[in-house]
Amino acid sequence: MSSRKPHLGIVSLSKYARSETGVIDEGPYTNEHLVAEDVIWSGTSGRFDYGKRDLRDCADSFLIHFGLSGDPLDTHLLSLSRALEQEGYPVLNSFEFTWTCGDKYFALERARGLGIPTPQTLLAKPTGTNVPAIVSTVESELSYPLVIKPRGTMKGFGVIKVTDSDLLVSALQLYSSSGMSCLIQEFVESGGREVRCFYAGGELVGIYDRRRGSDRFIGVATPRAGQESGVSVSRMAAELPEARVLISSCEQLLAGFTWDLAAIDWFGSDHGLVLNEINTVPGIYSMPEADRVIFHERVADAIRRRSQSSRRPHDVAG
Structure with missing residues (x-):
């Protein structure tokens, strides 16, 4: 590829995509939201159009922004995810990974089957x-x-x-x-503690330990450093026994999938850490600025890697 920054197309339902329009510069790459309902099968085998262009010309790689919401269009987005992957479009995170983790119940059932602690x-x-x-x-x-x-x-x-x-x-x-x-x-009595394991480019970026007053309800483990008073976020050393257990559990959860990005959230408890959820489109506000740079560099590498390994219809013709 040329020296220009790789471009990521984040494919979202219109209710999300149209609220986040425009190209965003994330340092080593750029990204923008594309409206899933506007991605159209052109009638030519293996091709999808966006507007009047081949979708392939809109970005170097694509990321499906899926979280099961009960909207009838959820099925459309999942079908599109599978079709793009089957037709060789460069997609970060496989259909199976996006589908399983976008459904919190499926993700918890998978973890439970692996013997990983989850809330009842x-x-x-x-x-x-x-x-x-x-x-x-x-x-x-x-x-x-x-x-x-x-x-x-x-x-x-x-x-x-x-x-x-x-x-x-x-x-x-x-x-x-x-x-x-x-x-x-x-309700998991966390004592105000939650932990997030960030992955990008198929590798662990870091483990972030967030603590706040135990009297405050933690609704979802999404630490946002510096955005709340009385909240501390620190990076957990990977060699600590607790970190090694976490990494092993995360590796179990991720095994068998093709994936590039993930954030795996845990609640603290008296009996150890308990899985909350797995996110396939992780926000990065919970990590220090230096680690965000690493995260973005790995995303850029993943965009290039998927783009270079994808195939166009003429690559398999005949």
Whole structure:
């Protein structure tokens, strides 16, 4: 490739992409959001168009920005992810990785099957009429306080700490009106601690330990250094015993997938760290500036690597 910066196309549903328009310069690469609904199969085998251009001409590599939201277009985005990959478009993170980790329940079930500690979790689809039955099941299997949150989505949207039956009913009714499935989980007494393991370019960038007052509810493990008072974020030395355990667990979670980017979040507990979720489009506000430089350099390398290894239709013709 030329010496110009590699360009990443982040493919999102319009409700996300159109709120983040324009090209962003991340140092060693640039990126912009592309509207998934505007990516059209051209009728020519193996080709997708965006506007009047071959999608391949819009970016060097693509990243599917997926978090299961209950929107009917979720299926469109996943189908597009699989189709682009099958047709040889350069995509960061495979369809299987994006699908599994974009669905928080799937990710937790995978972890549980590997013997990795997770919160006790129930999956529910409130419809209004079934709310009493869900409440009965929850109260027979979990104790208050508990946490209710979307099966997917991002940035901690819709995460609620539930302290009694009335609040549980209200939260379930809210989810019923939204049409979204939800996870109902035991509340992990974290003591105000959460940990994030950042990966980019297929490698660990760092492990970041965030601590804040134990009386504050941690809805989602997304440490944002310097953006809250009373919050400290530090890098955990990889040689520490706890870090080695974390790295081993992360390697188990990532094994078997083709992936480039990931952020794996953990809650502290009296019995050790417990998995919260896996993010395939990680925000980087939780790491020091020097580590962000490393992160961006590895993303740039991943964009180039995927672009160079992809195939165009004429590469396999005949």
